[in-house]
Amino acid sequence: MNQEPGGQLVYHRIGGLIRKYRKEKGLKLLDLSGVTGIKSALLSKIENGRMLPTIPTLFTIIQKLGITPEIFFSELSAESDFPGYLYLPKDGFSTYEKEEGAIGFQYQSVLESTFEGGAFQISLLTLTPGSQRAQVTTAAYEFIYVLNGPLQYQLEDKTFDLSEGDALFFDGSIGHVPINHTNTTCRLLVMYFFGELRK
Template sequence: MTNPDYLTIQIGNKIKSIRKENGWKLGEFAEKSGLSIAMLSKIENGRVIPTIPSLLQIIQTLNLNVAEFFSDLKSNEEFKGYIFRKKSEYTSVNKEEESIGYNYQLILNYPIEKSSMEISLLTLNSQAKRSSVSTSGFEYIYLIKGSLKFELGKEVFHLEEGDSLFFDGNIPHVPKNEQPEEAVLLVVYFITMN
């Protein structure tokens, strides 16, 4: 199944990239396309999906045909129970055209309906031990400091600083710190509500 938010971000990134290849500022693009700067900014930054007439207007302004525009857009993979991301895979996003020094990195965009969220900071020293556990809902971990081995069902992930993992908490899991230094993780729980 295709995640519509994922495609929204891909469409926005592609529009922004082609606009910049043409050497157009956002204001110039707005003038050429007949759409407002505010709307184009929201589209480029993946905050809104353009309507079909607006998207066709943008594609025409960029001098592309519709088939060419969509040819390399791809849907995200089928959810296998986890999404593992290396730091090198994060996408840089410029949310505000005129901002200086604000570097947003899109780590994960995945919709989860009917859930509450809990955020924790977990520090694991080298002596930390526990059995695998299962939790109801989804979990997201981001390794802030150190390195660790994360066992998720039959999968084993080796996380370095900046890596992240999103997974179905129902899969038995345990982080293991096999290094002498402590590991620090940001842990976000998405607890599903019935």
């Protein structure tokens, strides 16, 4: 797990950490739902970073997973000093699953870090031809940069036709989905900003 400066808790990693422990226990979302009493749709949103759980919900989940709070929160802590630069070879990008059931969506985490008042994550998203997913929401602001396209990006009832070099910035609480109608692979750079924007 990446470490960040300042000894802060990296809240946007909660979902991925819950998924990791759930899979280590050999549990499906429906299994975890059954033992926690939390709906599987809500668990899916938490695991995929679409929303942050309330404190009682989080403690229920980690208790039912058999993880002590000390161990869980130690994995969220960020304790190393930033040396002033980061070299990020592509072999070090970690693949992760963001939406269970999505077809043709391949995510790679490039960098995750915190800053005063928030955090960010930079990912590469590859969309294969015929990729499918329903619109989702995220507890973050999102910046999309098209590395190669074309593709369509839907924000609720609006559709944007994007080509290589185009960008889109939006509030992730708006339902959204990228669509690849072509017969070639599309790639996007996706940045998630966790925190409040100043007006």
